[in-house]
Amino acid sequence: MAQETQHAWTIAEANTLYGIREWGNGYFGIDDSGEVYVTLNRDVPTSTISLLKIAKGLQERGLKLPVLLRFSDILDDRIKYINESFLKSMKEAGYRGTYRGVYPIKVNQQQQVIEEIAHYGKQYHHGLETGSKAELIAALAYMDDPKAFVICNGYKDEEYVDLALRGLSLGIQTVLVVEMPGETELILDRARALNIKPIIGLRMKPSTIAGGHWTESGGDRSVFGLNTTQVMQAVDVLKREGMLDCLKLLHYHLGSQIPNIHAIRIGAIEAARFYAGLVAEGAPMGLLDIGGGLAIDYDGSQTNSSSSRNYSMKEYCDDIVEVVLGICNETNIEHPTLISESGRALVAYYSVLLLNILDTNAFSTELNLDDITPEMRPALENLLYVKRTLNPKNTQECLNDLNYYREEIRTKFLYGSVNMRERAMAEHIYWSIMADIFKISREQDYIPPELRDLEYHLSDIYYGNFSVFQSLPDVWAIDQLFPIMPIHHLEEQPSRHAILADITCDCDGKIDKFIGRPEINRTLPLHALPDDEDYILGVFLVGAYQETLGDLHNLLGDTNVVSVTYDEQGTVVLHHELDGDTVADVLSYVEYDPKHLESLVRMKAEAAVREGRITTHQRRKIITAYTAGLRGYTYYETDQED
């Protein structure tokens, strides 16, 4: 739907409209020419680059959209930020322990991420958290810092336990965290068998319920962790076996994206009490692991809505440090090393998905009365009367009449007394009046509830070259909101309101909830498509949880992936990391053999030649098209030739 009057539009208004200053966190913004930029290092001015320039650079190299951009400098900045924030809070509070972060591999398992964290994080002794054998196997290869921890969570079989124990012999501080009652004995058995002294942790079930999307991990109903009775039983087993001196760590995890600082405080208080209790039982302890949950402000609102958080990094660190310090001093015990397992807060800013718009379905509400022929008039008379008489005083009445008359025409159509052209024109008149009503009600202070969704119903559909299921699975699965906006033309006022559809042809393959204030917006303000170039949107903050949850809905595969860094001269460097899946790739994931497919088509073409339906020349064309299709990108391929 078109917006009304244009006026002199400013970049400041674009900033406000898309909220980029709020969610961009200093990494993303709009430059003077109306393009979105990324700042790779917030301390280095020359590390700022326009995303459009990156997109153009890629297109020059023949790399097609959609493409996922990764910024390892931003990842480094996040690691630095969380470590220095904790250390600062500790220093200010007079805390006598230290901080050791561990990154939970499941949040983004890409090799690049793990390598970067192990490498850059080494100066802070940042470690890794594993939830499975496979993750531990990756962690053991990349960690080589005797001061960093590898926290082993998740259900454990003998092999997982053995690998963790062998990690200790390699000089890596692997901590085996008991998640369920039987694991204590398993760990002790294997430790004896291998003659390696384990470092043991206990995962408690906090009774704090944290709110937000992902909080099933907290509370008594959580499937992970030990309840109070089970914690005591584990302690008793360790005592009985003379192994209590291996108990060093207490772990809890309230859930991910905890929007409210209050829940974080309460959780920390409960955990600190358990920690003190374990020290009182005679365990050496020394490590308190507060899990993940540190939230990202996806909508920039700084509230306790599920897409946001009502606290800063500083408050998060200050509160945890203060709670633990207070309870330790009160109970006269040493201040533990604090470990946190922040994943989302480390990697969310790391990736941006760029996608091009392929087409739009504009909702036209312009009515040209000349299109109504005299034969149609009798059927449409009532609707046209509503159109003529609508004014600000009778909108509600008109709305009621309008719905009544449309229903009447639909019924008559079923009985054959209204024909298809008449019905089509009736629907068109209906929407043109709805648009009139919407305009009138917007000019008034009060919009009746029935009309609040009108903007949504009158919006355009913009078809984006992407798959929600592959690239943004949480949009589909849990209605997560990500910031989405055009990466260029921001010096112009957007004139359309649209929802985004992907190319999966699935009715769930769409995005119709966008960040907005005070509430969620059902449509996104966008520009009319430019004639001479791609219109490109960015989906931001997609570094956490999206990449490996994605699936092959409609056989749309992985997108192209490019890493963006800068060198000492401040020149941008694009590393083409990964080609997106080809059609042959995705077909083979679901057990097709591309060679076999090709031979089946060859045989069909042969038969057609034999039966004289096509020429040999046509046969060659068909086969070339088929094999080129197999080799091609699964997404819509625009512009350049191969």
Ligand SMILES: *Cc1c(COP(=O)(O)O)cnc(C)c1O
């Ligand atoms: C998923 C998970 C995390 C990561 O949580 P974030 O909210 O992404 O920081 C940390 N610890 C455990 C045990 C987890 O399951």
